[in-house]
Amino acid sequence: MSSTTTSEVDRVGGRGSTALVASLLFIALVVAAIGSLGAPLITAVAQDYRVSLSASQWTLTVTLLSGAVATPLLGRLGSGRRRRSVILATLAVVVAGSAATVVPAPFAVLLVGRAAQGVGLGLTALMMAIARQYLGERAPSTIAMLSVASTVGVGVGYPVAGLLTQIGGVRAAYLLGLIVATAALITAVVAVPKDAPDAPREGVMDWPGAALLSVGLVAVLVVTSETSLWTSDPVIATMILSAGIAVLAGWVAVERRARRPLVDLRALRHPEVATANLIMGVSGVAMYLLFTLITRYVQTPSQAGYGYALTSFEAGLVLVPFSALGFLAGRLVPQLSRRIGPFPLLAVSGAVVAGACLLFAATRTFGVACPIVAMGVLGLGVGSFSAAMPQAILAVTPSEETAAAMSINQVVRSVGFSIGSALSGLMLATYTSDGSFAPSETGYTTTSWIGVAVAASSIALAVGIKSTRRHDHAR
Template sequence: MASPVPIPAPTRDDAAGPRARLAIPVLAYCGILMAVMQTVVVPLLPDLPRLTGASPAAVSWMVTAALLSGAVLTPVLGRAGDMYGKRRVLLLSFTLMAAGSVICALTSQIGVLIAARALQGAASSVVPLSISILRDELPAERRGSAIALMSSTVGIGAALGLPAAAMVIQYADWHTMFWVTAALGATGVALIRWAVPESPVREPGRFDVPGALGLAAGLVCLLLAVSQGGQWGWGSARVVGLFLTAVVVLALWWWRQLRAERPLVDLRLVSRPRVGLSHVAALLTGFAFYANSLVTAQLVQAPRASGYGLGLSIVQTGLCLLPGGVTMLLFSPLSARISAARGPRVTLALGAAVIAAGYAVRIADSRDLWMIMVGAAVVATGTTLAYSALPALILHAVPAGQTASANGVNVLMRTIGQAVSSAAVAAVLVHHTSLVGGAPVPTLHGYLLAFALAGAIALAACAVALTIPGDTEPDTEPDPEPESESESGPDPRCEATGPARDRSPATGDGAMEGA
């Protein structure tokens, strides 16, 4: 018996009512708050040894712990979201972040503070989970701009977090900052529960616990060596041992993932040029982007006696970086339009080229405040274009049931790039210092070398982006077909005709029903 023409299903917005229209701003709020959490401790670092009675080396773990846990948990929670529900895992990660803030607000013990910061690192999975939800819930005409906005929240939050935290610390007890972030986190949990629908797209199977543990062990060894190499010594037994352990563990993990029936990370997808090259571009873009914030913050705070420094306070420094965050917010709709017209790989290549141009401006003039701000804003503009294109490339190349885990790996590559950038910039500046008032201060030449290095990496990212296959070029192998419609549902990548075009399969509100 022939089936009649299916009646187009209502969109998710129609099915869920007015609350669903707030899903995009709610998810953007969560992304901004996640990025704020990564920077709020920076103004505290100089004073934390006195406030906690700990050594500067121990205090530095307030940053390292969040970096490590975020890198480990992002792909793990992304895979869990694909399997058990993206909204459910998003709520879990944001709850852990809010709990970490409460613990930080209640203690001054450095060990407890470090553990709480590790809890806050779970929020790093917010962006890939949110992007996956937006793919599943929004029609095609709204998806590009929403994903671009979500991607730009990383830079917006980083630009907002530094001056906001500095002002709170300047005028109130430092614990107040964590009470504020705890309240904001609790608000985010409530907003997610109220406005964000649960995606019906799931990837069946059993969670790969050995794969998660292996990835965690390998990443901890790798990122610990990268982040602490400058302090422990790059040739020290600890750092060399960590690098060797990371290589062995990750090699064994890779071997096992290729043979697992339901792997944590589907490496067969990574082997496709469109996915693998996107991950390489993410690594390089993360390096190039992070150097801007690191170097700018140190340069403008350098003493005037250095001959180039402006001697700005931490609050003034944050305000210098604020225009870059505003730029990212304003340019996110433009990036979506470029991707719609020319494709995301062109947007990625253009963004990387703009980042390189921004560093050229920094090299040309890093003495005048207005030129420093212009150069930083140009880098932020390029970052907006590149970061909005990366998830779009991933979404076009992987099945709907694996979008959160695939974007989690992409965010992981950006995180590794940022960690390597931090180590590389520190190494360059340490080797180019002079004494100013009896204290070692990086030279202007050292800063210019750091800009040149970041600009070269951005050009490399541009070159990689241009080699990514376009939408009209086939990948190395087609996407696997679902085993059966009764098990997996209709292929979420198949497009229906009419108003229901580009809708993901649904099992709840808004599902298309046949006669």
């Protein structure tokens, strides 16, 4: 550890480091919970604002979009001397957006507010950069928990949001977001360390790269989120997806020539970094595919011939094992990772996710406890993935590039989640006959097996990179 880093760690101290860890985790949990707050409220928003379910779905989609666009920008802006200012300004935007979701206003204002809330999803990478700079030996375990919080934290607010919606309506649930966002901003003001005067300058922002990345991500995420577009006009959907991919290819060309790129793509030349991000994207598809299947299945009314007709509050309780076992994995995995390395753990995590998909495919009709168990197993796998991933990436990443490196991993995760959600919706739509309000149960079985196959491919990638490393060391 360099003398500069040592002095930074000393500035925080023992009790101060404990308070800093708690503060960073709280902020990460808040932005994750607020970002996902739209999911349990989609039906209620459609009723209260008198819009269609597809329109109401945008209260979640627009949040994911703004988060995916903001994450690399915040990662670069927060890599220099203005990290604290970037964090406080971002949380202020989240608070303002939260206020917009509460006030009586047209549906468009709600969407603007949700987009502003989504900007906070980019803060997790900055929390990791602070942990790595100031927490010394506690940094790896804290970074692992931050990664876990940004993923399994999506289930934290579901039960409460569902209960508040049943008691006081949609705005009562969104009021919870305003309260915790304000608490997160106050926490950041008190706890986030001041930027070191000798920190590197941010330099000139790569605005052309930022613009291309934003346009490409929006195109890809919009078309993967809108499952109805694939069923109604697959040609248009394919054209939009192809255009988005082409723009992202142009972004790669621009980044390779930029003096200070938004994302240093040279890091992806390292096989471990590139493979870790690929594993994150692939596994993210399987994770969110099953997550979407279970939450939809348990709320399906019995008139469909299956399902358990759970209310939004009851469906939220189904996610409690997901979050609980995810956080448990976040506590255990860093210790195991130091002994056996991150990639074997990523392979094991893929096996756990595949097992959760298989469990749901085979046992979901035996009682509501079976989907709940499958959700808990999924949380264990997601938590393991999230805790092992940072070590795989940061082991070969300079400290000053922590925020930028983890921000691109967060973007890859968002794309994987979006594709997984879209794939599950598309498969279920394929198994929904004309005039039917629900798909046949065969659709759930088939889609679950697709999840098993996708999770198995992430296992193959993790095993492959381990075999490659062993071969290189033998030479």
